[in-house]
Amino acid sequence: MFSVKEAEAIVFNLVQPLDRQRDTEVVDLLSANSRILASPVSSQLDFPHWDNSAMDGYAVRYTDVQQASQEQPVSLEIVEDIPAGYQPQSTIQQGQAARIFTGAVMPTSADTVVMQERTRREDNRVLILAAPTKPQEFVRHRACYYKAGTQLLPAGVRLHGTEIAVLAAAQCTQVSVFRRLRVAIFSTGDELVTPDKPLQPGQIVDSNQYALAALVKQIGAEPLMLGIVPDKPDALEEAIAHAISNADVVLSSGGVSVGDYDYVERIIESLGGEIHIQAVAMKPGKPLTVATFTNQVIYFGLPGNPVSALVTFWRFVQPTIKKISGLAEGWQPKFVKARTRHQLRSDGKRETYFWGQLHLTDGVYEFQVAGGSQNSGNLINIAQTNALAVLLVGQTLISQGEEVQVLLV
Structure with missing residues (x-):
């Protein structure tokens, strides 16, 4: 034994x-939920796709506004409004700014965004009431999240909502998954x-x-x-x-x-x-x-x-x-330490498992043994089990409040 x-x-x-060659199939993105990726995925798109604004405000040249303050605001001419999804038409010259919205493409020559809370608009001009803390503030640069052609997702991951969101954004409409x-x-x-x-x-x-x-x-x-x-x-x-x-x-x-x-x-x-x-x-x-x-x-x-x-x-x-099934990581049994709410006893001759529920209380895992008989023929009280407390060989008693090893199920 x-x-x-x-x-x-x-x-x-x-x-x-x-096998990554023999045991795979290609599925569309909507059919990929809960499937395991068989091949690494890359995209031909950079993320972000272009330099864009992380804030509603004004796209400016940092050198124009680095001395701006409430007492000595800098006045700039507004030459363009740039909503998200719009391709800027202007090049920002000295003394100019563009009204810009979150996610919108940065206009040429602008290198910084001043949030609108630090400005006051007057007709076709904007007063910058506070200097940016640094150059390129509130600018998300092209490929700062992901560079086209590099690995986007590795093989062996299970695809759930977050991974499918990434694949959709990368225009990967079909993926190779393990059967x-x-x-x-x-x-x-x-x-x-x-x-x-x-x-x-x-x-x-x-x-x-x-x-x-x-x-x-x-x-x-x-x-x-x-x-x-x-x-x-x-x-x-x-x-x-x-x-x-x-x-x-x-x-x-x-x-x-x-x-x-x-x-x-x-x-x-x-x-x-x-x-x-x-x-x-x-x-x-x-x-x-x-x-x-x-x-x-x-x-x-x-x-x-x-x-x-x-x-x-x-x-x-x-x-x-x-x-x-091809899962690269996380397939092994997962154990955590928990405080038992009940006394657990065993004869110590065999590794013994108690079924019940694991709770997170004030940041501490607690194990609650299922009520009734802990008997292998008693199926009734195993309902709602999410964990098994384990007494190792030689362990005969774990008192209430003491730490026990728990297998997540």
């Missing part, structure tokens, strides 16, 4: 990102039924498949739901063979412990899979199978207990999917 850290190292070293990862999901067990069926004595509703599909979709991959597979070797072999032929990642739940009807591992080996992990020293989630196939498919046999399936997904599967 591997420790959690050992299992993490094995899993993350097994997987490689999608969506295909994740096959099925549940095993004769006792399972779908949510729409009436329950008979001893039966259990299959919640795992729905939870895992939602989580897979949430991180940008495409779930392929294969349904419930009975505890029969032939049916399991058919399901696993189909899954590894049609997906990049396979998630099964149940059938990976040592019961008489747990056939998953022997079928994986019969199909040519190599098993790397069979159990992890964690609670919940000990019975975890991880295998790979020659076609680079990675297989996770998750525990059947609902909470165990979710905890192992968050700890190992979620970062794996993010890494394979």
Whole structure:
């Protein structure tokens, strides 16, 4: 049985990102939300595109106004009004100024903007009542934000609203993104039924498949739901063979412990899979199978207990999917330190996870354990979970108010 850290190292070293040449597609900008950029992007535009004003005011020559004051204002002739989107027609000569608005193009020979609050207009002249603090004040120079031809966005970033805004401004209307990862999901067990069926004595509703599909979709991959597979070797072999032929990642739940009807591992080996992990020293989630196939498919046999399936997904599967999907940074599990609002106890024999909610209170993270039983079969109180508090091996008690390591989910 591997420790959690050992299992993490094995899993993350097994997987490689999608290929930047073979596993990409070109999409339009409106379809790029939440996709991962496959190639660096550059633009032929400078940002700003031209020297422009950062303030409503007057475009002037600094040498004309550097001595201006309330007591000795400088009077300048206004030769042009320049709104945003207008190409200036004048060259500013000595003793002249142009009325200018925020974002408007600077006229030739003007090098400074005096904000309108420091001026007083009188017909076609303006009085400068205070000198600028420096030359080129309130002027945004061409390419001071970005120079055309250089890298605008690197490969491996997930595109959200801010990145799409940048791409739109740069007139990059189509981008190369990694294809969506295909994740096959099925549940095993004769006792399972779908949510729409009436329950008979001893039966259990299959919640795992729905939870895992939602989580897979949430991180940008495409779930392929294969349904419930009975505890029969032939049916399991058919399901696993189909899954590894049609997906990049396979998630099964149940059938990976040592019961008489747990056939998953022997079928994986019969199909040519190599098993790397069979159990992890964690609670919940000990019975975890991880295998790979020659076609680079990675297989996770998750525990059947609902909470165990979710905890192992968050700890190992979620970062794996993010890494394979092409995300360059931020795919690793993210931990923070938090103050626990409740006492947390463990026997110290396995790395133990408590589910609950992380809150930010007066600048300090606080962890609130979910009410009710912290039992791997109790799915009800895992609703609204956004974090897992972790007690490491050897830790048996973290008292209320003390610091605990918390995994963000």
